[in-house]
Amino acid sequence: MNKQLTNCNFTLWLEFEAVSPNDWDIENEFCNIQVNLEDGRNYGLNVWTYKYLETAINEDKKTGENLNGLYQIPPDLLVRELTRECIEQSIRDLLKIGDLEKILNPSIYVNRNDK
Secondary structure, X not given: OOOOOOOOOEEEEEHHHHHOOOOOOOOOOEEEEEEEEOOXXXXXXXXXXXXXXXXXXXXXXXXXXXXXXXXXXXXXXEEOOOOHHHHHHHHHHHHHHOOHHHHOOHHHEEOHHHO
16 A cells, blocks of 8 residues: 655654754765654654765775775665755655655664564
8 A cells, every 4th residue: 555645744753953953964964764644654764865875885994895886775865965955854754655655765764663
């Protein structure tokens, strides 16, 4: 069943606001977020900026990880910048398409009953 939500209410918890609100590189960073829908569904996402992808590759070249940057295990979502506005707009647009666990990665869905 596709639950397209055109006027969906949700709340966001953004790691950068909670941990280090005044010391965050909005263009070259990664963070965790939580999306809580009003229907009770909860999601946990790893979010990277476009620029951070390049940073991660360069770090792997230095450390030798991921075969010296030959590959990357992607985050759940890539965005232009880590700001509440950018992430909120992105999530709202994705919810118009359908369920986040179908559009992104099924592992982002957090079933509170499994805990």
